[in-house]
Amino acid sequence: MEKTVNQKAWFLVLPVLFLVAFSAVLPLMTVVNYAFQDTFGNNQFFWAGLSWFSDLLHSDRMWSALGRQMVFSIIILAIEVPLGIFVALNMPKKGFWASFCLVTMSLPLLIPWNVVGTIWQIFGRVDIGLLGYTLDKLGIPYNYTQEFYAAWATVIVMDVWHWTSLVALLAYAGLQSIPDAYYQAAKIDQASRWKVFRFIELPKIMGVMMIAILLRFMDSFMIYTEPFVVTGGGPGNSTTFLSIDLVKMALGQFDLGPAAAFSLMYFLVIMLISWVFYTIMTNLEKREGA
Amino acid sequence: MAKITLDNLAHSYLRNPKSEDDFALKELNHDWADGEAYALLGSSGCGKSTLLNIISGLLHPSQGRILFDGKDVTNAPTTERNIAQVFQFPVVYDTMTVRENLAFPLKNRGADAAYVAARVQEIAGMIGMEATLDRKARGLTADAKQKISLGRGMVREDVNALLFDEPLTVIDPHMKWELRTQLKSLHHSFGHTMIYVTHDQTEALTFADKVVVMYDGRVVQIGTPEELFERPAHTFVGYFIGSPGMNLLPAEIAGTTARIDGVNIPMASGYGPLSGKLEIGVRPEFTRLSATEGLPVRIRRIEDVGRHKIVRADFQGTEINIIAEEGASIGADMTKVTFDAAQINVYANDWRVQGEAA
Numbered sequence: 001m002e003k004t005v006n007q008k009a010w011f012l013v014l015p016v017l018f019l020v021a022f023s024a025v026l027p028l029m030t031v032v033n034y035a036f037q038d039t040f041g042n043n044q045f046f047w048a049g050l051s052w053f054s055d056l057l058h059s060d061r062m063w064s065a066l067g068r069q070m071v072f073s074i075i076i077l078a079i080e081v082p083l084g085i086f087v088a089l090n091m092p093k094k095g096f097w098a099s100f101c102l103v104t105m106s107l108p109l110l111i112p113w114n115v116v117g118t119i120w121q122i123f124g125r126v127d128i129g130l131l132g133y134t135l136d137k138l139g140i141p142y143n144y145t146q147e148f149y150a151a152w153a154t155v156i157v158m159d160v161w162h163w164t165s166l167v168a169l170l171a172y173a174g175l176q177s178i179p180d181a182y183y184q185a186a187k188i189d190q191a192s193r194w195k196v197f198r199f200i201e202l203p204k205i206m207g208v209m210m211i212a213i214l215l216r217f218m219d220s221f222m223i224y225t226e227p228f229v230v231t232g233g234g235p236g237n238s239t240t241f242l243s244i245d246l247v248k249m250a251l252g253q254f255d256l257g258p259a260a261a262f263s264l265m266y267f268l269v270i271m272l273i274s275w276v277f278y279t280i281m282t283n284l285e286k287r288e289g290a
Numbered sequence: 291m292a293k294i295t296l297d298n299l300a301h302s303y304l305r306n307p308k309s310e311d312d313f314a315l316k317e318l319n320h321d322w323a324d325g326e327a328y329a330l331l332g333s334s335g336c337g338k339s340t341l342l343n344i345i346s347g348l349l350h351p352s353q354g355r356i357l358f359d360g361k362d363v364t365n366a367p368t369t370e371r372n373i374a375q376v377f378q379f380p381v382v383y384d385t386m387t388v389r390e391n392l393a394f395p396l397k398n399r400g401a402d403a404a405y406v407a408a409r410v411q412e413i414a415g416m417i418g419m420e421a422t423l424d425r426k427a428r429g430l431t432a433d434a435k436q437k438i439s440l441g442r443g444m445v446r447e448d449v450n451a452l453l454f455d456e457p458l459t460v461i462d463p464h465m466k467w468e469l470r471t472q473l474k475s476l477h478h479s480f481g482h483t484m485i486y487v488t489h490d491q492t493e494a495l496t497f498a499d500k501v502v503v504m505y506d507g508r509v510v511q512i513g514t515p516e517e518l519f520e521r522p523a524h525t526f527v528g529y530f531i532g533s534p535g536m537n538l539l540p541a542e543i544a545g546t547t548a549r550i551d552g553v554n555i556p557m558a559s560g561y562g563p564l565s566g567k568l569e570i571g572v573r574p575e576f577t578r579l580s581a582t583e584g585l586p587v588r589i590r591r592i593e594d595v596g597r598h599k600i601v602r603a604d605f606q607g608t609e610i611n612i613i614a615e616e617g618a619s620i621g622a623d624m625t626k627v628t629f630d631a632a633q634i635n636v637y638a639n640d641w642r643v644q645g646e647a648a
Contacts, residue, residue, distance in 0.1 A: 184348050185381035187368040189395040189442065199383045199394075 034260035052261035062262065064237070065245040072241060073220045076159045080216060081209065083160070084167025088175055089201070091168075102172075105165040113162075117229025120158040124230070144231060148238045155227045155239050162226070163216060170212045174205030207284065214277045221270060242266055292358040292450040294322040294345060294483065299354035301340055307352065315340045316507040317354070322451070324359075325481040327474070329498035331488060333530065337507040338487045342453050345485070346373045358450055375453040376443040380435035380460065384428040388419055391427050392441050399446070413441045416472055433461045440469065444476060451483040458493065470497055491531050503527050519573070520633070525640045528571045534600060534611040536571045536635075539585075543568055543636055551606065553585050558632040559645025566639040574600070574611040576630035579620060584628035585610075592620065603627065 037045040092098045126132040135142040144154040224243040233240035250259035301315040315337040343349040347368035417437040495515040510524035522528035528536030541548040548555040587603040601612040
């Protein structure tokens, strides 16, 4: 059978092509452009080759920011994923209280990020903030603008407050899809609570949890607004995460070349990690299908 | 293994049941004898599963008590009752192998490893899954999964009772026979008390020593397959068991005669004065076509099902079914129906009335 050949259909793709070109490809190419050149103003550019990249790879500043970023992402994943699952397991399954919990838990997700930052910035202040004032009166030394641990604790608790709901809601959705018969059969089989979780609930929420971990990892790896509002990256550089450092470099010091090289590598790292996740997830699905 | 006693048991899914209609399971007193195989038969939504879940402790009854060998277990959780139950839809633990699935209930009770291995092998042979023992349960077909569920139900030898909640619904017809036979032989060799819920009369009649028929939250008859066929205690039993079900005709009853629309029908038993909604019930097997005597009917259709013919007739809007021999010739003038006098049952308000031999 002969197929009709009609190349005109390609024209239908053109609008999308233009949109993507203007919104993504061109800006990205600008960044690429900066990453390989240097300028001293007057719109005159000089070829810089890979020197920005090699500078960056030898920069302590970048490596320490990356280290802080990794530690931050790992800590919040280690807290938010188990906590989110725990919350989901203990939520009511139906009725008024189920809806109530869902709405209440969605609230932090609906607040604009800089507002979240502002809320915690004020909440933690020793003079007027409820949390800061209380801790101070209890005799616990807490000042996120001056102390390393206080600053980290604030940023982490803020992120947990902001995003655990997302993990919990995803886990809850996964748990809701388990038929009652599974729990009944587990009772008949005299399975302990732990075994019910290990052999019924965990396998059923595995897929959705992989998505939650991926989302939370990417988001936390790119975190900017909230710590910027609360600590501004301080005290010192102690909460200067990758994107805060990047903005300082690009807009504070106006080092466009190094900043462009920095963003490209940042982008590649996130791509790489997402690809690893994607591969693991599709493998899991394949195993499920087998 | 235990005798299970239901004492004034009733259940409602509403918190404050007002009338009897609010009860999914109406008040019930019954002993399930130790080691007997029962089938619980009834149409969907008649309370069969409710009753089963109350026995296994998954549901707490609104009123009444459950006793195992005279010991009150009404408030005991499922794990303490030591009951095996198989559900309508397969439940397997996806991440475990078939072997681990079968061993799960034994391991949870802390059984000895050598015993578990031997027992699992034996059960795998029974359900025909020895070859797939080391496969992950995920990705098996629905009937393989259900066989695993059945196997998990049978793996414990010391259970007080084995409950089956329509377990063969998802299984292929030829496999159904095989598994049902396996269940029966299991019953013979171990003598567990078994309760088997189904809405399939063939399944119920072939599996069980005693069939319990439920209708609208109530047990309407408990009996052997033969009793259910010949002497249905309630019009529902007559209608539900048999294919087609029993013919029911409104009648006036006087002594040994039933009178329908001016036609007298002789009966083998006699009845005193009766009140309420009166009907006679006769199975299609005991109904004959005739050219000369009986009720005048209109024949609508004749179905030839191979072994016999089913004549679908109509008497003033009431359907009458007649089973005729495969070879019987049905003439155009045979438009009347007669009944086997000894096989006529009389019902007052849907319940059977015991007649006296005339």
